[in-house]
Amino acid sequence: MKRIFLFIALLTLPLFAEYKSEYITKKLLDSKTPIVDIRTPPEWRETGLLKGAIPIMFFDQRGGYNIDKFLKELNAKVDTSKPFAIICHTGSRTSIVGPWMSQKLGYKVINLQGGMDYATRGLKLITYPYKK
Template structure:
């Protein structure tokens, strides 16, 4: 009886600690975020990257294609190869609608510590943050 009680306490503690470790922070793009050298992953399409450019230092990794299709495994593989997902990183899209969905998933399901850039690249351009042109490698 006591053994089951201890197991339940241990499992509860592990679940609680896991949920405390992974977080989603919602914030706007800022020069401070760029200067912090926190990796910023741009999840838009290549056409969008060409149209607006990328926030300085961003890593382009497409999640949804032009038709709204996605390959989550491919995205996660590319993300894990490009970013140390054991450390905090940020995600950005055009207006924040795609990252608003992706950030909680990455945090809750994969235990990643994510910054969701709320208003996306359009806001970053509006406040005149440094933008770099996209060129396919």
């Protein structure tokens, strides 16, 4: 019985998963959809973060990654049962991570096309680390 349930759960996972790419808009920002910034701390310090963005590094500066660490932090800070957006510098890293999170984990992921290169055009940024 457990095997049947697990099999059905695995088959239905793609039905709940969703992945889309879009440019950041005022509508998205106003929707309060969480935005996870997967860049590195030096990148966060260099350009700042979108106001309200949640910094959680995926790839380190050498291209390495720790999926378990990333998912633990993501699940602690974001309700992954609801849609959330991811952003990086240009959209390259998020175009890799987003489909994986959607297909393998069943998350509803929005890849913010153009990344921070696009987002910095007129949007409010805050400095990192946060000033308390």
